[in-house]
Amino acid sequence: MHRRDKKWARRVWEILNRSISLDQGQFVVDYAKDPFKILLSIILSQNTSEKNSIAAFKRLKEEIGTSPEILANVPLEKLEETIRISGLYKQKAKTIKRLAEEVLHGLDINELLTHDIKHIRQTLLSIEGIGKKTVDVLLAIYGKRIMGIDTHAKRIAIRWGIAKSSNYDEIQRAYVELFDFVDNYDRLHKLIIILGKKFCTSRKPKCDICPINTLCPKLNIE
Numbered sequence: 001m002h003r004r005d006k007k008w009a010r011r012v013w014e015i016l017n018r019s020i021s022l023d024q025g026q027f028v029v030d031y032a033k034d035p036f037k038i039l040l041s042i043i044l045s046q047n048t049s050e051k052n053s054i055a056a057f058k059r060l061k062e063e064i065g066t067s068p069e070i071l072a073n074v075p076l077e078k079l080e081e082t083i084r085i086s087g088l089y090k091q092k093a094k095t096i097k098r099l100a101e102e103v104l105h106g107l108d109i110n111e112l113l114t115h116d117i118k119h120i121r122q123t124l125l126s127i128e129g130i131g132k133k134t135v136d137v138l139l140a141i142y143g144k145r146i147m148g149i150d151t152h153a154k155r156i157a158i159r160w161g162i163a164k165s166s167n168y169d170e171i172q173r174a175y176v177e178l179f180d181f182v183d184n185y186d187r188l189h190k191l192i193i194i195l196g197k198k199f200c201t202s203r204k205p206k207c208d209i210c211p212i213n214t215l216c217p218k219l220n221i222e
């Protein structure tokens with residue numbers, strides 16, 4: 001059995017980088033340019049496919065707009081209808097409105113991002129509907145040493161044996177500590193998402209063609 005130490009993690013990192021290309025436009029966050037819009041895009045991506053969240057975000061931009069002023073004032077029903085394709089649209093519309101209102105009332109997300117991780121998390125998590133993954137994905141994009149944990153990252157952590165449960169914090173700690181040589185946790189997360197979509201699928205993982213199959217503890221290959 002492979003030991004999941006730093007040496008192992010470095011080899012995984014090298015292979016993931018070599019075998020997976022992260023093309024611009026693959027992720028909904030690629031369509032957003034500032035932290036407020038990036039948060040919007042991540043909210044839209046909760047519990048849905050990248051394709052649907054991209055479609056919802058594009059429609060939001062075209063039909064309503066993405067400024068805090070517009071979003072705080074647009075009728076809730078119109079916002080719900082516009083982002084419907086992203087699923088959970090009623091919940092997401094309320095969260096977007098709450099975030100927009102916070103910004104209008106003085107929350108400066110650019111300034112907030114200059115603070116430490118704990119403070120940023122506390123502030124954004126106090127907005128109902130914004131969860132840990134949403135905040136952590138934003139933080140990783142802005143260069144913080146933290147990684148968002150989605151369904152792919154959870155499943156792969158369990159298969160790699162780097163975490164024993166699907167507890168969010170445990171899995172996050174495992175990735176951040178094991179891959180502590182990585183200077184871009186956003187990139188690590190995206191590589192893991194693509195690995196999960198293309199190879200390490202929830203049902204019938206394609207281990208025979210997976211780029212890291214010789215390193216994968218699940219296969220118990222040495």
Ligand code: SF4
Pocket residue numbers: 159199200201205206207208210211212213216217218219
């Ligand atoms: S070898 Fe199989 S279990 Fe391991 S990461 Fe690849 S697809 Fe997942």
